[in-house]
Amino acid sequence: MSTINFAAREINCKIVYYGPGVAGKTTNLKWIYKQVDDSVKGEMVSLATEDERTLFFDFLPIDLGTVQGFKTRFHLYTVPGQVFYNASRKLILRGVDGIIFVADSAPNRLRANAESMRNLRENLQEYNLSLDEIPMIVQFNKRDLPDAMPIEMLRAVVDPKGQFPFQEGAASSGGGVFETLRAVSKMVLERLAKSK
Amino acid sequence: MIEPSIALYGEAFAKVTASLDELLTKAHVRYAMLVDRKGFVLAHREALWAPKPPTLDSIATLIAGNAAATSALAKLLGERRFNELVHQGERIGLYVEEISNEGLLVVIFDETAPIGRVKLFAKKSIEEISGLIDSLGSVETTNADLGNDFALDASALLDDLFKGM
Numbered sequence: 081m082s083t084i085n086f087a088a089r090e091i092n093c094k095i096v097y098y099g100p101g102v103a104g105k106t107t108n109l110k111w112i113y114k115q116v117d118d119s120v121k122g123e124m125v126s127l128a129t130e131d132e133r134t135l136f137f138d139f140l141p142i143d144l145g146t147v148q149g150f151k152t153r154f155h156l157y158t159v160p161g162q163v164f165y166n167a168s169r170k171l172i173l174r175g176v177d178g179i180i181f182v183a184d185s186a187p188n189r190l191r192a193n194a195e196s197m198r199n200l201r202e203n204l205q206e207y208n209l210s211l212d213e214i215p216m217i218v219q220f221n222k223r224d225l226p227d228a229m230p231i232e233m234l235r236a237v238v239d240p241k242g243q244f245p246f247q248e249g250a251a252s253s254g255g256g257v258f259e260t261l262r263a264v265s266k267m268v269l270e271r272l273a274k275s276k
Numbered sequence: 277m278i279e280p281s282i283a284l285y286g287e288a289f290a291k292v293t294a295s296l297d298e299l300l301t302k303a304h305v306r307y308a309m310l311v312d313r314k315g316f317v318l319a320h321r322e323a324l325w326a327p328k329p330p331t332l333d334s335i336a337t338l339i340a341g342n343a344a345a346t347s348a349l350a351k352l353l354g355e356r357r358f359n360e361l362v363h364q365g366e367r368i369g370l371y372v373e374e375i376s377n378e379g380l381l382v383v384i385f386d387e388t389a390p391i392g393r394v395k396l397f398a399k400k401s402i403e404e405i406s407g408l409i410d411s412l413g414s415v416e417t418t419n420a421d422l423g424n425d426f427a428l429d430a431s432a433l434l435d436d437l438f439k440g441m
C-alpha cells in the first residue's frame with residue numbers, strides 16, 4: 081500500500097461507525113484489527129483522549145482484493161460519540177458510503193441512542209444525504225449485559241419504522257462484529273453495482 | 277464510493293513525481309508526498325538515504341484530518357484558509373501546504389535540512405504542481421462496467437475475508 085497510480089482501477093468505500101458515546105464503536109474496530117490477516121489490513125489510527133474516548137476518529141483500511149479488475153478497499157472510520165464533538169463527527173461523515181449504527185443496550189443509554197440517531201440524520205442532511213439512500217445497519221451492542229434492554233424496545237426507539245436491518249452484538253468479545261461489517265459491506269457493494 | 281479528488285496518472289503523474297524528486301534532492305528532505313484532502317496518497321517519493329517511512333496511509337489520513345479541522349477553524353474565524361503548517365520536533369520536521377484546492381503537499385525532513393530551504397523548494401514544487409493539477413479535469417468516475425457479476429464476486433470475497441470469524 082504505497083503510491084496509488086490512478087491508471088490502476090480502484091474502488092474505495094468509506095464505512096462509518098456511528099452511535100452514542102461508549103456504545104462500542106471503537107471496540108468493533110479494534111476487534112476487526114485484531115482478527116483480520118496482516119496481509120489485508122493497514123495500520124489502525126486512533127485519535128482518542130487519555131481515557132480512551134474517541135476524540136476525532138479511528139481509522140482502519142481493509143483490502144478486499146480485486147473484484148472484476150477493480151482493487152477494492154474499505155476505509156473504516158469511527159466517529160466520537162460524545163455529543164460535544166459534533167464538529168468532528170460531521171467531518172468524518174463526508175463522503176460516507178455505508179453506516180453501522182452502534183446502539184447501546186444499557187437501559188440508561190436509551191435516550192442517548194435516540195439522540196445520536198437524530199444527530200446522524202441532521203448531519204447527513206448538511207451533505208444533502210439521507211438514510212433513504214445511504215446503506216445502514218443497526219448493531220444492538222452489549223447484548224451480554226445482564227440488564228440489556230429487549231431488542232424490540234431498542235428498535236422502537238432507534239428505528240421506529242423498522243427501516244434498517246439489524247444485528248445483535250457483544251463487541252468486546254467479538255460477538256456480531258464481522259456479521260455487521262459483512263452485512264453493510266454487501267449493501268454498499270450492491271448499491272455500487274446497481275447505480276452504474 | 278469515495279474517490280481521490282485528483283485524477284493523477286500518465287504524464288501528469290510523471291511530472292509530479294519529477295517535481296517531488298527535485299524537491300527531495302534540492303532541499304535534502306526525507307519524504308515528499310502529494311495527498312488529497314480525503315486522505316488518499318496520490319504520489320510519494322523518498323530520498324535514497326532516508327529510513328523506511330511509517331505507513332503512508334496513516335500519514336495521509338492524519339494530514340487530511342488535520343487539514344479538515346484547520347480549515348473548519350479558519351471558517352469559524354472568518355478566514356478563507358490558513359496557510360502552511362510547520363511542525364518541528366527535536367529531529368524531525370513536517371511541512372504541509374495546500375496545492376490547488378484539493379491537494380496537500382507533505383514534506384518530512386530532519387536536522388540536515390534547514391527549514392528555510394525546505395520552504396523555498398516546497399513553494400517551487402507547489403507552483404509547478406498546482407499548475408499541473410489545475411489543467412487536469414476532475415476525476416472521472418469509474419462506473420464503466422460494474423454489474424451483477426461485480427456484486428457476486430465482491431460478495432464471495434467478503435465471505436472469504438470473514439471466513440471462520
Ligand SMILES: Nc1nc2c(ncn2[C@@H]2O[C@H](COP(=O)(O)OP(=O)(O)OP(=O)(O)O)[C@@H](O)[C@H]2O)c(=O)[nH]1
Binds near residue numbers: 105132158252
Ligand atoms: N459489556 C460490554 N461492554 C462493551 C461492549 N462493547 C464495548 N464495551 C465497553 O464499552 C466501553 C466503551 O467502548 P468504546 O468502543 O470505546 O465506545 P465508543 O462507542 O467508541 O465511544 P466513544 O469513542 O466515546 O464514542 C469500553 O469499556 C468497552 O469495553 C460489549 O459488547 N459488552
Ligand SMILES: [Mg+2]
Binds near residue numbers: 106107132134158160
Ligand atoms: Mg470510540
